[in-house]
Amino acid sequence: MRIASLVLFTLLAVGTAGPVAPAVAQDAAPQPPRWMSIGAGRALMRTGPARTYPGAWLYQRPDLPLRVTAAFQEWRRVQDPDGTEGWMLVNLLRKTRTAYVRGPGAAAMRDKPSAGSGAAWHAAPGVVGRISACGEGWCRFDVKGKAGFVEVGDLWGVDPGEVLP
Template sequence: MASTYAATRLFLCLLAFVVGLAAVPASAWAQGNGTRATDLPLPRFVSLKSDRVNVRIGPSREHKIAWTFVQSGLPVEIIQEFENWRQIRDWEGKTGWVFHSLLSGRRTALITPWEKSNLTPLRARSRSDANIVAELEPFVLTSITECAGGWCRVNGDNYDGWLDQTRLFGVYPDETLED
């Protein structure tokens, strides 16, 4: 009877330990066991390098694909690292894991993806009273060349100018980027 009690108690202790390990978030593992692959800051924005990027539910090819991006250049935010995998967050707040070689350090942004129809004025200079050179719709994908003082210089096929930094997903408020 005593040996059955001891075995049951040992089993329950081991089970509690395993359940406790499973409850540890990936962030604790990535930071706590030295598996961070880079010394780059977290979080940080990057862009998708390929027209087809599978986002997985965990950091390995054995994990199921949660969804697939089908446009290169889209900005995503890296929120964690685990070996060669990066946990990313998109503009909608969805998270998943992407293999590092599918990401680029090139900075891009989506213009007001949280809005349905409001146009964003593109200005000739980094001032709210500067001439408007174009008005850009939500979800326009743009390249960022620099940001300073709450403004970002952006460009695309038919435009080049300055946008209010708060109108972009792909750059942090008051983040400074140099050309």
Template sequence: MGVSYFGLLKMILKSFFYVLLVSSIVIFSPIEVSAQKAKKGKLVQRFASIRANDVNVRAGPGVRYPVKWKFVQRHAPIEVIAQYDTWRKIRDWEGGEGWVHRAMLEYKRSLILTGGEQTMRRRPSDSAPAIARLSTKMIVLVKRCDLDWCYVSAHDHEGWIRRKGLWGLYPKETIR
């Protein structure tokens, strides 16, 4: 009592389609991504900045995910909060989250003024001569920071601004 040729062929085709179905489900299912399941190494949460003037922020880690919004200003500070392969999940100063390809990030540090206008000063002292007045939501590049003051550049000016009211630094973080 053997299996007929057509019965064997039917069984092989059934198995093939079953494997094809399971493979399709695995390949096209949404990817579960978290810092604990990062594909390459351990996540180091950090601040970075946007490399270009037009950067897509996507709903997931890949070009097949829809664009949620765009960054339109170079050097905007972001926080990297997760990673998957070459994609980084980021958070902006307003709390918005999305995915950006790592090539669109640079690790030059920048800050955004969130606490109102600030006076840039020649030295890290409230009595030092003023150099410029910086407006809210202005992006500045960081040269160094201590616990109270940051030395920054903005447009054609370099000087010291108070650390309070800046986004892009961890509490008690210093930059040398």
């Protein structure tokens, strides 16, 4: 009887020890907020984190940068450059860093990260390109092979002061 009580007590103690952390994290990326981009040719933004929620927007623009503001299972709450927010499946997104040119006029894509440097190209508002080597207020911005340095203030998809290798 004593042994049965001891076994029962041990099982109860183990069963009430609290939740056990999963061995492998679902998403090893940093916690929100963070930046991702649309990786699919067609990506549906929903009003909630399940397929039962209605679709709000259908994006047909791969590489469009999105700010991830929350995560729930395989869903990510995202914000687009216009401020629209909703939920997308994580498999529609990728970690490729992109940016969207914002502002009333074209952004100068300079030869060097300096306002005094010559402009090799100009990118119109709404143009999407890949970013790399961000630091000191500038990012290297590549639009289909045409690259230059753009001031961070002209881009949506990178935080002020953010440094990328």
